[in-house]
Amino acid sequence: MPAPKKTARRSLSAAPAVLTAAVSLALAAPAAYAAPRPDASASPSATPPASMSTVGGARLGQAGTQVNLASGVPVLPKDITARSWIVSDAESGEVLAAHNAHWELAPASTLKMLFADTLLPRFPKTAKHTVDPAELADIGSGSSLVGIKEKETYTVHDLWLGVFLRSGNDAVHVLSAMNGGVAKTVADMNDHAEELQALDTHVVSPDGYDAPGQVSSAYDLTLFARSGLQKEDFREYCSTVSAKFPGRTTKNKKGRTVREDFEIQNTNRLLTGDYDMEQYQGIAGVKNGNTTNAGATFTGVAERAGRVLLVTVMNPEKNGHNEVYKETAALFDWGFEAAGKVEPVGELVAPKGAAPTAAPAVGEGEAGGSGSAAPRSSPVAAAAGGSGGAGTALGIAAGALVLLAGAAFLVNRRWPLPDLVRRRTRP
Secondary structure: OOOOOOOOOEOOOOOHHHHHHHHHHHOOOOOOOOOOOOOOOOOOOOOOOOOOOOOOOHHHHOOOEEOEOOOOOOOOOOOOOEEEEEEEEOOOOEEEEEEOOOOOEOOHHHHHHHHHHHHHHHOOOOOEEEOOHHHHOOOOOOOOOOOOOOOOEEEHHHHHHHHHHHOOHHHHHHHHHHOOOHHHHHHHHHHHHHHOOOOOOEOOOOOOOOOOOOEEOHHHHHHHHHHHOOOHHHHHHHHOOEEEEEEEEEEOOOOOEEEEEEEEEOOOHHHHOEOOEOOOOOEEEEEEEEEOOOEEEEEEEEEEOOEEEEEEEEEEOOOOOOHHHHHHHHHHHHHHHHOOOOEOOEEOOOOOOOOOOOOOOOOOOOOOOOOOOOOOOOOOOOOOOOHHHOOOOOOOOOOOEEEOOOOOOOOOOOOOOOOOOEEEOOO
């Protein structure tokens, strides 16, 4: 079902002229915060534990940087200061390189990827909900908010825009109330994390707000993103640059009841750009975060020349402006250059319930040999109709945004990433 135009006025299917305006508007948007909890546990040790999970491969449980450097493989970028990071192929699941991938750290608002992946299928986007004051009562001090008002009515589509674009903890709490409450939502998220084999993750607060015992890892956050990207609505929301959000209901000068609205912008700087960095070529989401305990966290997905990569970066030690995005961009650049040349150090596991499928035999359009890539569909696929207005057919134009949809990716027959979505190109 197409997204309501009044609600999601601008997304990655916008015209190039809109991009410039969206970027300038986004410069004023603050970083995405789940917000610190005053009584939260202290920050974790500066060094990873000696023993970590080996889900996805033994090397992913080892401390330090894991990469198979060989002739023809580019050297990893210098000055990557994140405590933990991972570069992976979103389709095949191959982990190209990692650093403390299973270190359990505070996740901040990147945990909202798990929240969305858990709850998105439960409510139709056109469903409406009137906010009870009690639903906003327990939001943590200093939380990032989209601006939800008591006793106002919102569509589920509105609420998800608030979650993804503004990292709104108020939107998370309203959706949690619709799901039966915060406690039930936390339990549902923990159950879903287990189903995804994200065993480093323990959810305490569904919005990512710092809480004692709440942890995840770069590996798990990547699993959440990969699972979420299977859902068309998830892809739409995480790639939307700017949207209209409902405000208060008031009466105009003529005495008529009217609903105000205001514009919200995505706080993902690789998606919007900023004064000290450009939009990242090929970026299509996913989610950022920042808290006292977590520092800056980010998971991104990007596509170039038909290859789709996921990069997660947690807590850069360097305290520079937009540092988490700059380190992510550097790792994306390395990944696109190294893909097809570097031997993987592990894999992103499929969910427990994923049906196993036999690997395709040579002769089905794929080259033989370990790690060989299948031929890929043209990235200029015309979009079929679908949820969120993703059905507009777009052509390629320099500097424009195009929709990558309807492509049948063949790399991971076990659990493919479908029709990845919107991607950004520039001259």
